[in-house]
Amino acid sequence: xxxxxxxxxxxxxxxxxxxxxxxKELLSLAKSRDIDLSFxxxxxxxxxELKTLQAELVNLQKWIQxxxxxxAVIFEGRDASGKGGxxxxxxxxxxxxxxxxxxxxxxxxxxxxxxxxxRYIKELPNPGEMVLFDRSWYNRAVVEPAMGFCTDSQYRHxxxxxxxxxxxxxxxGVIVIKFWFSVSKEEQKKRFDSRLENPLKIWKYSPVDMKGxxxxxxxxxxxxxxxxxxxxxxxxxxxVKTNNKKxxxxxxxxxxxxxxxxxxxxxxxxxxYPDPEVIVRYFRxxxxxxx
Numbered sequence: 001x002x003x004x005x006x007x008x009x010x011x012x013x014x015x016x017x018x019x020x021x022x023x024k025e026l027l028s029l030a031k032s033r034d035i036d037l038s039f040x041x042x043x044x045x046x047x048x049e050l051k052t053l054q055a056e057l058v059n060l061q062k063w064i065q066x067x068x069x070x071x072a073v074i075f076e077g078r079d080a081s082g083k084g085g086x087x088x089x090x091x092x093x094x095x096x097x098x099x100x101x102x103x104x105x106x107x108x109x110x111x112x113x114x115x116x117x118x119r120y121i122k123e124l125p126n127p128g129e130m131v132l133f134d135r136s137w138y139n140r141a142v143v144e145p146a147m148g149f150c151t152d153s154q155y156r157h158x159x160x161x162x163x164x165x166x167x168x169x170x171x172x173g174v175i176v177i178k179f180w181f182s183v184s185k186e187e188q189k190k191r192f193d194s195r196l197e198n199p200l201k202i203w204k205y206s207p208v209d210m211k212g213x214x215x216x217x218x219x220x221x222x223x224x225x226x227x228x229x230x231x232x233x234x235x236x237x238x239x240v241k242t243n244n245k246k247x248x249x250x251x252x253x254x255x256x257x258x259x260x261x262x263x264x265x266x267x268x269x270x271x272x273y274p275d276p277e278v279i280v281r282y283f284r285x286x287x288x289x290x291x
Contacts (some may be wrong), residue, residue: 011035046246048115052270053253054093061130063262065098068127070174073256077181078219078290079209080191082242086181086249087132092258094130103134116140116158117165124174136163138178141226146218147211159229170234172206177259178235179252181242181284182290185216210257220291227282237282251278 020026023044030040054096064071073090075083087101102123112120117137125131135143137167140158144150150158167175183191192213195205212219231237237253242248254274257265265272 002256004033016076032053037280046250047252049270050089050246050253052268053250053257053272054089054090054263055258056222056268057090057253057274058093058095058269059261060257060262060266061094061099063260064130065128070125070127071130072125072169072174072176073130074133074138074176074178075139075181076135076179076286077240077242078183078188079212080195080204080218081181081183083134083181084204085245086153086252087134087247090253091134098128099130100134101132101134112263116154116168125167137165138226138230141230142153142219142222146215146222147208158251159225163232166230169180176235177256178237179255180227180237180239181248182239183242184289185213186288187243189213223290228284231282239280239282239286239288240280241280243289247275247278255279 012035016029020029023040026042027044067240075087078085090100091099104119104123107119120133120137123131123133137158140150140155141162145152145155166176192209193203195201195209227237240248240252240255254272257272258274
């Protein structure tokens with residue numbers, strides 16, 4: 001009994017850490033001392049999986065460059081749904097010469113007088129380039145009408161034009177991939193609270209965030225109208241369940257990789273097809289966690 005208690009209270013010493021050079025050695029030492037490091041194993045497993053998927057993204061990027069493809073990936077979703085974190089992992093090891101992130105600020109007075117899509121058109125990918133949109137023209141489909149940032153007339157005008165706009169992109173060969181990051185109301189609140197407590201993340205928080213909690217049902221109404229009007233065969237919506245951030249990151253990368261037949265794909269050491277419990281093509285009767 002006492003021996004078992006001693007095993008449970010045994011910890012690593014500073015000498016142990018000085019002698020350990022790799023994660024594998026750490027896990028081996030922990031096992032020999034009956035120390036539970038299952039949470040570390042899980043973290044190491046995630047890091048290894050992510051690294052392998054990112055290497056596949058590098059292969060995909062080279063192929064996109066060689067074939068002069070134009071790829072635009074749209075990341076949409078409620079605040080704190082994990083869009084920025086996923087974009088960071090997508091971009092981490094890509095060549096910045098042919099991959100970039102677009103996160104446009106509020107429109108200027110000049111831009112407010114332009115055709116709504118105009119400031120997004122100039123950000124579309126060039127041949128051989130991937131562009132990741134951290135929010136996109138779909139601001140006008142959900143955030144703007146829910147928050148009263150556009151008129152009803154502007155909203156209705158946009159909803160008529162957006163399928164036609166995306167069809168023109170499709171006909172011209174631009175590959176548009178649309179992600180909706182879906183987070184539950186409870187998880188969103190936890191993430192907002194976490195931002196307020198973390199000095200490194202408090203910059204992410206704004207009064208508009210909590211407004212999203214207050215207007216949750218209004219956001220849901222506009223979100224469903226957006227899906228109903230803009231989910232098309234040539235430009236479908238892909239829903240990513242994001243209550244688990246790490247899973248959402250790896251599965252969204254898998255989805256992108258699964259769409260293209262680049263040469264190295266057949267020799268990949270990891271499964272490149274997403275989990276259907278996490279990545280779901282939108283359809284009307286799907287059960288969503290952010291409804």
